[in-house]
Amino acid sequence: MQTVALTTLGCKVNQFETETMEGLFKQRGYEIVPFGERADVYVINTCSVTSLGDRKSRQMIRRAKRQNESAIIAVTGCYAQVSPDEVKSIEGVRIVLGTKERTRIVDYVEQAAREDGLLDGVSDVMGAGEFEDIPLFGVPTRTRAFLKIEDGCQNFCSYCIIPYARGPVKSRQLPHIRREAEKLAAAGFKEIVLTGIHLGAYGKDLPGHVTLADACREVLSVPGFKRLRLGSLESIELSPDLFSLIREEERFCAHLHLPMQAGSDAVLKAMNRHYDTAEFGRLIQDVERELPGVAVSTDVIVGFPGETEELFRESLDFVERMNFSRMHVFPYSRRKGTPAAAMAGQVPEHVKKERVHRMQALADRKAEEFHRSFLGKKMRVLFETEQEGITDGLTDNYIRVYTGDAVKTEEIYAVFLEKLYKDGVWGRIFPMEHE
Numbered sequence: 159m160q161t162v163a164l165t166t167l168g169c170k171v172n173q174f175e176t177e178t179m180e181g182l183f184k185q186r187g188y189e190i191v192p193f194g195e196r197a198d199v200y201v202i203n204t205c206s207v208t209s210l211g212d213r214k215s216r217q218m219i220r221r222a223k224r225q226n227e228s229a230i231i232a233v234t235g236c237y238a239q240v241s242p243d244e245v246k247s248i249e250g251v252r253i254v255l256g257t258k259e260r261t262r263i264v265d266y267v268e269q270a271a272r273e274d275g276l277l278d279g280v281s282d283v284m285g286a287g288e289f290e291d292i293p294l295f296g297v298p299t300r301t302r303a304f305l306k307i308e309d310g311c312q313n314f315c316s317y318c319i320i321p322y323a324r325g326p327v328k329s330r331q332l333p334h335i336r337r338e339a340e341k342l343a344a345a346g347f348k349e350i351v352l353t354g355i356h357l358g359a360y361g362k363d364l365p366g367h368v369t370l371a372d373a374c375r376e377v378l379s380v381p382g383f384k385r386l387r388l389g390s391l392e393s394i395e396l397s398p399d400l401f402s403l404i405r406e407e408e409r410f411c412a413h414l415h416l417p418m419q420a421g422s423d424a425v426l427k428a429m430n431r432h433y434d435t436a437e438f439g440r441l442i443q444d445v446e447r448e449l450p451g452v453a454v455s456t457d458v459i460v461g462f463p464g465e466t467e468e469l470f471r472e473s474l475d476f477v478e479r480m481n482f483s484r485m486h487v488f489p490y491s492r493r494k495g496t497p498a499a500a501m502a503g504q505v506p507e508h509v510k511k512e513r514v515h516r517m518q519a520l521a522d523r524k525a526e527e528f529h530r531s532f533l534g535k536k537m538r539v540l541f542e543t544e545q546e547g548i549t550d551g552l553t554d555n556y557i558r559v560y561t562g563d564a565v566k567t568e569e570i571y572a573v574f575l576e577k578l579y580k581d582g583v584w585g586r587i588f589p590m591e592h593e
Protein backbone atom coordinates (compact mmCIF):
# COMPACT_ATOMS: atom_id res chain seq x y z
CA MET A 159 0.00 0.00 0.00
CA GLN A 160 1.29 3.49 -0.90
CA THR A 161 1.87 5.75 2.09
CA VAL A 162 1.18 9.48 2.29
CA ALA A 163 2.18 12.01 4.97
CA LEU A 164 0.52 15.42 5.16
CA THR A 165 1.40 18.50 7.17
CA THR A 166 -0.27 21.87 7.67
CA LEU A 167 1.09 25.33 8.32
CA GLY A 168 -1.02 28.30 9.30
CA CYS A 169 -4.70 28.68 10.03
CA LYS A 170 -7.69 26.50 10.89
CA VAL A 171 -8.89 26.69 7.28
CA ASN A 172 -5.65 25.08 6.14
CA GLN A 173 -6.02 22.47 8.86
CA PHE A 174 -9.51 21.66 7.61
CA GLU A 175 -8.30 21.48 4.01
CA THR A 176 -5.52 19.06 4.94
CA GLU A 177 -8.08 16.81 6.64
CA THR A 178 -10.22 16.80 3.50
CA MET A 179 -7.20 15.93 1.33
CA GLU A 180 -6.34 13.15 3.78
CA GLY A 181 -9.85 11.79 3.19
CA LEU A 182 -9.32 11.85 -0.59
CA PHE A 183 -6.12 9.79 -0.24
CA LYS A 184 -7.77 7.27 2.10
CA GLN A 185 -10.65 6.84 -0.31
CA ARG A 186 -8.18 5.87 -3.04
CA GLY A 187 -6.47 3.26 -0.88
CA TYR A 188 -3.47 5.18 0.51
CA GLU A 189 -2.27 4.69 4.05
CA ILE A 190 -1.80 7.91 6.07
CA VAL A 191 1.43 8.03 8.12
CA PRO A 192 2.82 10.74 10.42
CA PHE A 193 4.81 13.46 8.69
CA GLY A 194 7.98 12.53 10.60
CA GLU A 195 8.04 9.08 8.99
CA ARG A 196 9.28 7.88 5.63
CA ALA A 197 6.44 8.06 3.08
CA ASP A 198 5.95 7.57 -0.66
CA VAL A 199 4.08 10.88 -0.95
CA TYR A 200 4.39 14.08 1.08
CA VAL A 201 1.82 16.88 0.96
CA ILE A 202 2.77 20.22 2.48
CA ASN A 203 -0.17 22.60 2.86
CA THR A 204 1.64 25.93 3.14
CA CYS A 205 0.95 29.34 4.66
CA SER A 206 2.07 32.77 3.50
CA VAL A 207 0.44 35.09 5.99
CA THR A 208 3.85 36.12 7.38
CA SER A 209 7.44 35.71 6.18
CA LEU A 210 7.79 33.11 8.95
CA GLY A 211 5.00 31.11 7.26
CA ASP A 212 7.00 31.14 4.00
CA ARG A 213 10.18 30.06 5.76
CA LYS A 214 8.54 27.23 7.70
CA SER A 215 6.86 26.03 4.49
CA ARG A 216 10.27 25.79 2.78
CA GLN A 217 11.71 23.96 5.80
CA MET A 218 8.96 21.33 5.68
CA ILE A 219 9.53 20.74 1.96
CA ARG A 220 13.26 20.17 2.60
CA ARG A 221 12.50 17.88 5.52
CA ALA A 222 10.26 15.71 3.33
CA LYS A 223 13.03 15.46 0.75
CA ARG A 224 15.54 14.40 3.44
CA GLN A 225 13.19 11.71 4.73
CA ASN A 226 12.74 10.08 1.33
CA GLU A 227 14.86 11.22 -1.62
CA SER A 228 12.52 9.60 -4.13
CA ALA A 229 9.17 10.63 -2.61
CA ILE A 230 6.60 12.59 -4.60
CA ILE A 231 6.41 15.98 -2.90
CA ALA A 232 3.25 18.00 -3.49
CA VAL A 233 3.04 21.60 -2.26
CA THR A 234 -0.35 23.30 -1.92
CA GLY A 235 -1.83 26.31 -0.11
CA CYS A 236 -1.22 30.05 0.10
CA TYR A 237 2.58 30.15 -0.24
CA ALA A 238 2.39 27.92 -3.34
CA GLN A 239 -0.35 30.18 -4.74
CA VAL A 240 1.42 33.53 -4.29
CA SER A 241 5.04 32.41 -4.89
CA PRO A 242 4.84 29.39 -7.22
CA ASP A 243 8.26 30.06 -8.77
CA GLU A 244 9.97 30.05 -5.38
CA VAL A 245 8.31 26.73 -4.56
CA LYS A 246 9.17 25.19 -7.94
CA SER A 247 12.83 26.07 -7.45
CA ILE A 248 13.09 23.95 -4.26
CA GLU A 249 14.76 20.63 -5.01
CA GLY A 250 12.46 17.63 -4.91
CA VAL A 251 9.13 19.41 -5.47
CA ARG A 252 7.07 17.48 -8.05
CA ILE A 253 3.63 19.10 -7.77
CA VAL A 254 2.61 22.70 -7.06
CA LEU A 255 -1.10 23.27 -6.55
CA GLY A 256 -1.99 26.59 -4.88
CA THR A 257 -5.39 27.10 -3.27
CA LYS A 258 -7.55 25.61 -6.04
CA GLU A 259 -7.62 22.20 -7.70
CA ARG A 260 -7.09 20.30 -4.47
CA THR A 261 -10.02 18.03 -5.20
CA ARG A 262 -7.67 16.53 -7.82
CA ILE A 263 -4.64 16.09 -5.57
CA VAL A 264 -4.62 12.27 -5.85
CA ASP A 265 -4.86 12.45 -9.67
CA TYR A 266 -1.87 14.79 -9.69
CA VAL A 267 0.12 12.43 -7.46
CA GLU A 268 -0.70 9.45 -9.68
CA GLN A 269 0.26 11.40 -12.78
CA ALA A 270 3.57 12.36 -11.14
CA ALA A 271 4.22 8.68 -10.43
CA ARG A 272 3.85 7.89 -14.16
CA GLU A 273 5.68 10.89 -15.62
CA ASP A 274 8.92 12.74 -14.96
CA GLY A 275 9.10 16.46 -14.34
CA LEU A 276 7.16 19.00 -12.38
CA LEU A 277 3.35 19.34 -12.49
CA ASP A 278 2.09 22.90 -12.19
CA GLY A 279 -1.57 23.12 -11.14
CA VAL A 280 -1.56 26.70 -9.86
CA SER A 281 -4.39 28.67 -11.48
CA ASP A 282 -5.68 32.22 -11.23
CA VAL A 283 -7.82 32.76 -8.12
CA MET A 284 -8.72 36.40 -8.61
CA GLY A 285 -11.88 35.89 -10.69
CA ALA A 286 -15.20 34.88 -9.14
CA GLY A 287 -15.42 31.17 -8.49
CA GLU A 288 -17.31 28.49 -6.67
CA PHE A 289 -16.61 27.01 -3.26
CA GLU A 290 -14.39 23.94 -3.70
CA ASP A 291 -16.67 21.41 -2.06
CA ILE A 292 -14.68 18.42 -0.83
CA PRO A 293 -16.81 16.27 1.49
CA LEU A 294 -15.21 14.89 4.64
CA PHE A 295 -14.34 11.20 4.44
CA GLY A 296 -12.62 10.49 7.71
CA VAL A 297 -12.46 12.29 11.00
CA PRO A 298 -9.42 12.11 13.30
CA THR A 299 -10.75 12.88 16.81
CA ARG A 300 -14.21 13.31 18.25
CA THR A 301 -13.86 16.43 20.34
CA ARG A 302 -13.99 19.41 18.01
CA ALA A 303 -14.54 19.43 14.26
CA PHE A 304 -13.83 22.32 11.91
CA LEU A 305 -16.39 22.82 9.21
CA LYS A 306 -15.24 25.13 6.43
CA ILE A 307 -18.11 27.07 4.93
CA GLU A 308 -16.37 29.91 3.13
CA ASP A 309 -13.15 30.68 1.28
CA GLY A 310 -11.57 33.88 -0.03
CA CYS A 311 -11.64 37.54 0.98
CA GLN A 312 -12.04 40.82 -0.85
CA ASN A 313 -11.39 43.22 2.02
CA PHE A 314 -7.82 43.97 0.96
CA CYS A 315 -6.47 45.08 4.32
CA SER A 316 -3.28 46.82 3.25
CA TYR A 317 -0.93 44.35 5.00
CA CYS A 318 -2.60 41.10 4.00
CA ILE A 319 -1.61 38.68 1.24
CA ILE A 320 -4.67 36.46 1.67
CA PRO A 321 -6.96 38.12 -0.95
CA TYR A 322 -4.21 37.47 -3.53
CA ALA A 323 -3.74 33.88 -2.34
CA ARG A 324 -7.40 32.92 -2.04
CA GLY A 325 -9.33 35.24 -4.39
CA PRO A 326 -12.83 36.62 -3.72
CA VAL A 327 -15.47 35.21 -1.35
CA LYS A 328 -16.81 31.74 -2.22
CA SER A 329 -19.50 30.31 0.03
CA ARG A 330 -20.55 26.71 0.55
CA GLN A 331 -24.18 25.98 -0.32
CA LEU A 332 -26.53 25.58 2.67
CA PRO A 333 -27.58 21.98 1.85
CA HIS A 334 -23.89 20.97 1.63
CA ILE A 335 -23.21 22.57 5.02
CA ARG A 336 -26.06 20.58 6.49
CA ARG A 337 -24.80 17.34 4.91
CA GLU A 338 -21.37 17.85 6.50
CA ALA A 339 -22.83 18.83 9.89
CA GLU A 340 -24.94 15.65 9.89
CA LYS A 341 -21.85 13.60 9.16
CA LEU A 342 -19.94 15.21 12.04
CA ALA A 343 -22.83 14.78 14.48
CA ALA A 344 -23.21 11.13 13.44
CA ALA A 345 -19.47 10.61 13.99
CA GLY A 346 -20.02 11.70 17.60
CA PHE A 347 -18.44 15.17 17.57
CA LYS A 348 -19.38 17.30 20.55
CA GLU A 349 -18.38 20.64 19.07
CA ILE A 350 -18.52 22.07 15.54
CA VAL A 351 -16.48 25.16 14.67
CA LEU A 352 -17.51 27.06 11.55
CA THR A 353 -14.47 28.39 9.75
CA GLY A 354 -13.70 30.50 6.73
CA ILE A 355 -11.13 33.00 5.55
CA HIS A 356 -13.65 35.84 5.86
CA LEU A 357 -16.46 34.11 7.69
CA GLY A 358 -18.65 37.21 8.14
CA ALA A 359 -18.83 37.60 4.36
CA TYR A 360 -20.51 34.20 4.06
CA GLY A 361 -23.31 34.28 1.48
CA LYS A 362 -22.25 37.47 -0.35
CA ASP A 363 -21.72 35.47 -3.53
CA LEU A 364 -24.87 33.34 -3.19
CA PRO A 365 -28.30 34.30 -4.54
CA GLY A 366 -31.13 35.21 -2.13
CA HIS A 367 -29.35 37.26 0.59
CA VAL A 368 -28.06 34.23 2.47
CA THR A 369 -26.02 35.18 5.57
CA LEU A 370 -23.78 33.63 8.20
CA ALA A 371 -26.79 33.49 10.55
CA ASP A 372 -28.56 31.28 7.97
CA ALA A 373 -25.53 28.98 7.81
CA CYS A 374 -25.56 28.75 11.63
CA ARG A 375 -29.29 27.94 11.64
CA GLU A 376 -28.68 25.19 9.11
CA VAL A 377 -26.05 23.60 11.35
CA LEU A 378 -28.18 24.08 14.48
CA SER A 379 -31.07 22.26 12.82
CA VAL A 380 -28.93 19.11 13.03
CA PRO A 381 -29.35 17.28 16.35
CA GLY A 382 -26.68 15.32 18.17
CA PHE A 383 -23.83 17.75 18.84
CA LYS A 384 -23.51 19.96 21.92
CA ARG A 385 -21.68 23.12 20.88
CA LEU A 386 -21.41 25.45 17.91
CA ARG A 387 -18.48 27.85 17.79
CA LEU A 388 -17.65 30.52 15.24
CA GLY A 389 -14.18 31.08 13.87
CA SER A 390 -12.70 34.54 13.46
CA LEU A 391 -15.23 37.22 12.53
CA GLU A 392 -14.83 40.86 11.49
CA SER A 393 -16.46 42.96 14.22
CA ILE A 394 -18.56 45.09 11.86
CA GLU A 395 -20.15 41.94 10.50
CA LEU A 396 -21.80 40.90 13.74
CA SER A 397 -25.37 41.43 12.49
CA PRO A 398 -28.40 41.85 14.83
CA ASP A 399 -29.74 38.57 13.44
CA LEU A 400 -26.57 36.71 14.39
CA PHE A 401 -26.53 38.47 17.74
CA SER A 402 -29.99 37.21 18.68
CA LEU A 403 -29.22 33.72 17.44
CA ILE A 404 -26.13 33.55 19.71
CA ARG A 405 -28.23 34.83 22.63
CA GLU A 406 -31.13 32.45 22.11
CA GLU A 407 -29.45 29.23 21.04
CA GLU A 408 -28.11 27.28 23.98
CA ARG A 409 -25.61 25.37 21.87
CA PHE A 410 -23.94 28.57 20.67
CA CYS A 411 -20.62 29.03 22.51
CA ALA A 412 -20.25 32.30 24.40
CA HIS A 413 -17.05 33.11 22.57
CA LEU A 414 -16.32 35.53 19.74
CA HIS A 415 -12.98 36.09 18.08
CA LEU A 416 -13.07 39.64 16.71
CA PRO A 417 -9.71 40.73 15.24
CA MET A 418 -9.09 44.37 16.18
CA GLN A 419 -5.55 44.60 14.68
CA ALA A 420 -4.78 48.05 16.18
CA GLY A 421 -6.11 50.35 18.87
CA SER A 422 -5.15 53.55 17.05
CA ASP A 423 -7.40 55.21 14.46
CA ALA A 424 -4.48 56.39 12.34
CA VAL A 425 -3.08 52.86 12.14
CA LEU A 426 -6.51 51.30 11.46
CA LYS A 427 -6.96 53.72 8.57
CA ALA A 428 -3.55 52.92 7.11
CA MET A 429 -4.41 49.23 7.46
CA ASN A 430 -7.59 49.80 5.41
CA ARG A 431 -9.72 48.36 8.20
CA HIS A 432 -13.31 49.50 7.90
CA TYR A 433 -13.95 50.78 11.44
CA ASP A 434 -12.37 53.03 14.03
CA THR A 435 -11.70 52.44 17.73
CA ALA A 436 -14.94 54.17 18.82
CA GLU A 437 -17.02 51.82 16.66
CA PHE A 438 -15.09 48.77 17.80
CA GLY A 439 -15.40 49.79 21.47
CA ARG A 440 -19.17 50.33 21.12
CA LEU A 441 -19.61 46.91 19.58
CA ILE A 442 -17.70 45.23 22.41
CA GLN A 443 -19.91 47.05 24.92
CA ASP A 444 -23.02 45.78 23.09
CA VAL A 445 -21.62 42.25 23.06
CA GLU A 446 -20.90 42.35 26.81
CA ARG A 447 -24.32 43.76 27.63
CA GLU A 448 -26.30 41.38 25.42
CA LEU A 449 -24.23 38.26 26.04
CA PRO A 450 -23.09 38.26 29.69
CA GLY A 451 -20.01 36.12 30.35
CA VAL A 452 -19.05 36.06 26.69
CA ALA A 453 -15.34 35.85 25.92
CA VAL A 454 -14.05 38.22 23.28
CA SER A 455 -10.62 37.33 21.96
CA THR A 456 -8.72 39.36 19.38
CA ASP A 457 -5.65 39.75 17.15
CA VAL A 458 -3.30 42.71 17.26
CA ILE A 459 -0.50 43.59 14.82
CA VAL A 460 2.25 45.79 16.23
CA GLY A 461 4.93 47.73 14.34
CA PHE A 462 2.74 48.50 11.31
CA PRO A 463 4.41 51.05 8.96
CA GLY A 464 3.95 54.54 10.38
CA GLU A 465 3.20 53.28 13.90
CA THR A 466 5.12 55.74 16.07
CA GLU A 467 5.72 55.22 19.79
CA GLU A 468 2.80 57.61 20.41
CA LEU A 469 0.42 55.62 18.19
CA PHE A 470 1.56 52.37 19.77
CA ARG A 471 0.76 53.83 23.19
CA GLU A 472 -2.71 54.73 21.92
CA SER A 473 -3.11 51.03 21.10
CA LEU A 474 -1.94 49.99 24.56
CA ASP A 475 -4.35 52.45 26.20
CA PHE A 476 -7.24 51.17 24.12
CA VAL A 477 -6.51 47.53 24.95
CA GLU A 478 -6.28 48.51 28.62
CA ARG A 479 -9.92 49.64 28.44
CA MET A 480 -11.13 46.41 26.79
CA ASN A 481 -11.82 43.10 28.54
CA PHE A 482 -10.19 40.77 26.04
CA SER A 483 -10.10 37.19 27.24
CA ARG A 484 -7.19 36.29 25.00
CA MET A 485 -5.04 38.13 22.46
CA HIS A 486 -2.83 36.96 19.64
CA VAL A 487 -0.07 39.52 19.21
CA PHE A 488 1.89 39.55 15.93
CA PRO A 489 4.74 41.74 14.72
CA TYR A 490 3.89 43.28 11.32
CA SER A 491 5.35 41.12 8.54
CA ARG A 492 6.15 42.80 5.21
CA ARG A 493 4.42 40.89 2.40
CA LYS A 494 5.64 41.59 -1.13
CA GLY A 495 2.77 42.75 -3.38
CA THR A 496 0.67 44.34 -0.61
CA PRO A 497 0.27 48.16 -0.31
CA ALA A 498 1.76 48.23 3.20
CA ALA A 499 5.01 46.71 1.97
CA ALA A 500 5.64 49.90 -0.03
CA MET A 501 4.58 52.33 2.74
CA ALA A 502 7.01 54.78 4.28
CA GLY A 503 7.84 54.50 7.98
CA GLN A 504 8.67 50.78 8.16
CA VAL A 505 9.40 49.97 11.80
CA PRO A 506 12.79 48.37 12.60
CA GLU A 507 12.66 44.73 13.71
CA HIS A 508 14.07 45.39 17.19
CA VAL A 509 11.34 47.99 17.85
CA LYS A 510 8.65 45.54 16.69
CA LYS A 511 10.06 42.91 18.99
CA GLU A 512 10.01 45.24 21.96
CA ARG A 513 6.39 46.27 21.19
CA VAL A 514 5.30 42.62 20.89
CA HIS A 515 6.76 42.10 24.34
CA ARG A 516 4.88 45.07 25.88
CA MET A 517 1.58 44.22 24.19
CA GLN A 518 1.91 40.54 25.14
CA ALA A 519 2.51 41.44 28.81
CA LEU A 520 -0.73 43.44 28.75
CA ALA A 521 -2.53 40.58 26.96
CA ASP A 522 -1.40 38.11 29.66
CA ARG A 523 -2.65 40.41 32.42
CA LYS A 524 -6.02 40.83 30.66
CA ALA A 525 -6.38 37.06 30.24
CA GLU A 526 -5.65 36.54 33.92
CA GLU A 527 -8.26 39.17 34.89
CA PHE A 528 -10.80 37.42 32.70
CA HIS A 529 -10.04 34.00 34.20
CA ARG A 530 -10.14 35.41 37.73
CA SER A 531 -13.66 36.75 37.16
CA PHE A 532 -14.90 33.15 36.75
CA LEU A 533 -13.31 31.65 39.89
CA GLY A 534 -15.90 30.17 42.23
CA LYS A 535 -18.31 29.51 39.36
CA LYS A 536 -19.55 26.27 37.88
CA MET A 537 -18.98 25.81 34.17
CA ARG A 538 -19.28 23.06 31.58
CA VAL A 539 -15.98 21.80 30.19
CA LEU A 540 -15.36 19.63 27.14
CA PHE A 541 -12.24 17.65 28.04
CA GLU A 542 -9.74 16.95 25.30
CA THR A 543 -6.28 15.79 26.38
CA GLU A 544 -4.78 13.90 29.30
CA GLN A 545 -1.16 13.94 30.38
CA GLU A 546 0.37 12.49 33.54
CA GLY A 547 -2.93 12.38 35.41
CA ILE A 548 -4.04 15.91 34.48
CA THR A 549 -6.81 16.38 31.93
CA ASP A 550 -7.61 19.67 30.23
CA GLY A 551 -10.36 21.06 28.07
CA LEU A 552 -12.31 24.22 27.28
CA THR A 553 -15.40 25.93 28.64
CA ASP A 554 -17.79 27.26 26.04
CA ASN A 555 -16.26 30.72 26.58
CA TYR A 556 -12.80 29.36 25.84
CA ILE A 557 -11.21 29.16 29.28
CA ARG A 558 -8.75 26.29 29.46
CA VAL A 559 -9.58 24.18 32.53
CA TYR A 560 -7.29 21.58 34.08
CA THR A 561 -8.29 18.89 36.57
CA GLY A 562 -6.72 16.02 38.46
CA ASP A 563 -10.13 14.30 38.90
CA ALA A 564 -11.04 11.23 36.90
CA VAL A 565 -12.71 12.33 33.66
CA LYS A 566 -13.01 10.94 30.16
CA THR A 567 -11.71 12.94 27.21
CA GLU A 568 -14.25 13.88 24.53
CA GLU A 569 -16.90 14.27 27.27
CA ILE A 570 -18.52 17.33 28.87
CA TYR A 571 -18.54 17.72 32.69
CA ALA A 572 -19.73 20.38 35.12
CA VAL A 573 -16.65 21.81 36.83
CA PHE A 574 -16.17 24.09 39.83
CA LEU A 575 -13.42 26.62 38.93
CA GLU A 576 -11.10 26.81 41.94
CA LYS A 577 -7.92 28.75 41.19
CA LEU A 578 -5.72 30.17 38.45
CA TYR A 579 -3.50 27.53 36.88
CA LYS A 580 -1.02 27.82 33.97
CA ASP A 581 -2.77 29.58 31.04
CA GLY A 582 -6.22 28.92 32.52
CA VAL A 583 -7.92 27.61 35.63
CA TRP A 584 -7.83 24.54 37.89
CA GLY A 585 -11.18 22.87 38.52
CA ARG A 586 -13.02 20.18 40.48
CA ILE A 587 -15.64 17.93 38.92
CA PHE A 588 -19.26 17.70 40.00
CA PRO A 589 -19.48 13.92 39.59
CA MET A 590 -23.22 13.73 39.12
CA GLU A 591 -23.29 16.26 36.31
CA HIS A 592 -21.72 14.56 33.37
CA GLU A 593 -23.49 14.92 29.99
Ligand code: SF4
Pocket residue numbers: 311312313314315318319320321355356392
Ligand atom coordinates in the same frame (compact mmCIF):
# COMPACT_ATOMS: atom_id res chain seq x y z
S1 SF4 B 1 -10.22 40.67 6.34
FE1 SF4 B 1 -8.25 41.66 6.00
S2 SF4 B 1 -6.85 40.47 7.32
FE2 SF4 B 1 -8.68 39.19 7.06
S3 SF4 B 1 -8.21 37.87 5.28
FE3 SF4 B 1 -9.32 39.67 4.51
S4 SF4 B 1 -7.70 41.10 3.88
FE4 SF4 B 1 -6.75 39.57 5.23
